[in-house]
Amino acid sequence: xxxxxxxxxxxxxxxxLLSLIVTGVDLDASVARGTVDGLATEVGIELIDEVLVxxxxxxxxxxxxxxxxPLEVGA
Amino acid sequence: MKFxxxxxxxxxxxxxxxxxxxxxxxxxxKIMEVCGGHTHTIFKYGxxxxxxxxxxxxxxxxxxxxxxxxxxxxxxxxxxxEPGVIFTCFGDLMRVPGSDGSLLDAxxxxxxxxxxxxxxxxxxxxxxxxxxxxxxxxxxxxxxxPSTALTLLRAKAEGIRNLFVFCNHVTIxxxxxxxxxxxxxxxxxxxxxxxxxxxxxxxxxxxxTNTYNKPVVVVGFEPLDILQGVHMIMQQIQEGRxxxxxxxxxxxxxxxxxxxxxxxxRVFKLRSHFEWRGxxxxxxxxxxxxxxxxxxxxxxxxxxxxxxxADPKACQCGEVLKGVLKPWECKVFGTACTPETPIxxxxxxxxxxxxxxxxxxxxxxxxxxxxxxxxxxRPAGNGNGTANGAVAERDLRAIxxxxx
Ligand code: SF4
Numbered sequence: 001x002x003x004x005x006x007x008x009x010x011x012x013x014x015x016x017l018l019s020l021i022v023t024g025v026d027l028d029a030s031v032a033r034g035t036v037d038g039l040a041t042e043v044g045i046e047l048i049d050e051v052l053v054x055x056x057x058x059x060x061x062x063x064x065x066x067x068x069x070p071l072e073v074g075a
Numbered sequence: 076m077k078f079x080x081x082x083x084x085x086x087x088x089x090x091x092x093x094x095x096x097x098x099x100x101x102x103x104x105k106i107m108e109v110c111g112g113h114t115h116t117i118f119k120y121g122x123x124x125x126x127x128x129x130x131x132x133x134x135x136x137x138x139x140x141x142x143x144x145x146x147x148x149x150x151x152x153x154x155x156x157e158p159g160v161i162f163t164c165f166g167d168l169m170r171v172p173g174s175d176g177s178l179l180d181a182x183x184x185x186x187x188x189x190x191x192x193x194x195x196x197x198x199x200x201x202x203x204x205x206x207x208x209x210x211x212x213x214x215x216x217x218x219x220x221p222s223t224a225l226t227l228l229r230a231k232a233e234g235i236r237n238l239f240v241f242c243n244h245v246t247i248x249x250x251x252x253x254x255x256x257x258x259x260x261x262x263x264x265x266x267x268x269x270x271x272x273x274x275x276x277x278x279x280x281x282x283x284t285n286t287y288n289k290p291v292v293v294v295g296f297e298p299l300d301i302l303q304g305v306h307m308i309m310q311q312i313q314e315g316r317x318x319x320x321x322x323x324x325x326x327x328x329x330x331x332x333x334x335x336x337x338x339x340x341r342v343f344k345l346r347s348h349f350e351w352r353g354x355x356x357x358x359x360x361x362x363x364x365x366x367x368x369x370x371x372x373x374x375x376x377x378x379x380x381x382x383x384x385a386d387p388k389a390c391q392c393g394e395v396l397k398g399v400l401k402p403w404e405c406k407v408f409g410t411a412c413t414p415e416t417p418i419x420x421x422x423x424x425x426x427x428x429x430x431x432x433x434x435x436x437x438x439x440x441x442x443x444x445x446x447x448x449x450x451x452x453r454p455a456g457n458g459n460g461t462a463n464g465a466v467a468e469r470d471l472r473a474i475x476x477x478x479x
Contacts, residue, residue: 017218047334
């Protein structure tokens, strides 16, 4: 298993969604910055309305697909 | 329940499994989990061992890597070898065997093959290398396709012309229909794919209830999600109901993500047909780029061989993907075919049923093997008398119980 994979599953080509806790939003670039399992990353937010700091976004392939209430789904 | 840990509560899981066992009666239940992520959860948490032997989980075709046919891998490798190409793809895909090696082998032979986490990474590589042609090998179901679509929209908006997509995105409904139409398999219901449903919602699964009279429960990816889904299917049948239910409400909205669907519709159209490993050609089961994106379409810009390649003779991934065969019933499972040296795709991705059995399922396999050898009965999941499902006792003896 590649060390890049999350929880023994390839996060990129699998059907997984990862929870990202938003720490910053760049509306011009349509990206949110945050952490996934403590690792800093950024995701596209074109598909989610009004992303705010503190939101938990469920992401796949570098794009947020859904919003979740804080601390749900293992965030 | 609110937190993920609660969905992993061992006592609750045991209590729910006991309830399932109590309600299962004498009937042999066969429930297919469509999604490879569910397969992974089932093995990681030993859910099969919690369930009674007459409640059988059948592993379906929802592993994105597993369904890629060998010819499409060869096509990708051919493009990767073209001069001036930087070939990008997700990690698992690099190990999928083509007819003459994998993308990793192509990289070792000098092709510029790079792993990315997102097609947006490929877009960045294209921006940083304007003199190169950057190709992204897109795979995955409706969960993954939106990121490819957004990447292409950004490339167009920013005038980045050196990004190309080799599109192998597939859709979940047609293979489910193919499985339901298959005479090989008798199923009682489906655990619906939780994350695909985040995008498409739960309504596309209504054809399963309306046309095939099989219940569907869209479930999450924690062990209690799976067990609850199994119980909900049993309840539906026992109460004479047949519905699409949403167990994964904390994530999945019934209508999915309309914005994501809109983006998909802007960038992709349905292909007339597409080859699935093990399932053959299925009409309107995959996506291709719309004509507006032809300049970014690797299949139009590069000369792609497009040759159909038969799977290796020893490979029984097709039967595994249809749920007709248990992975360990494949003659090369755990011997010639391992995650380190995969012969078939199901052994490559950790979501593939064979890799899941290999990595997590050794106890189940040992238990089944012992039971089958002791009784002479047909193993679970292989009892429909199908041509491909006929594994003789001597074959079982020939398979060493994995000790890894
Ligand atoms: S053991 Fe290997 S060849 Fe056999 S079905 Fe699984 S992946 Fe395919």
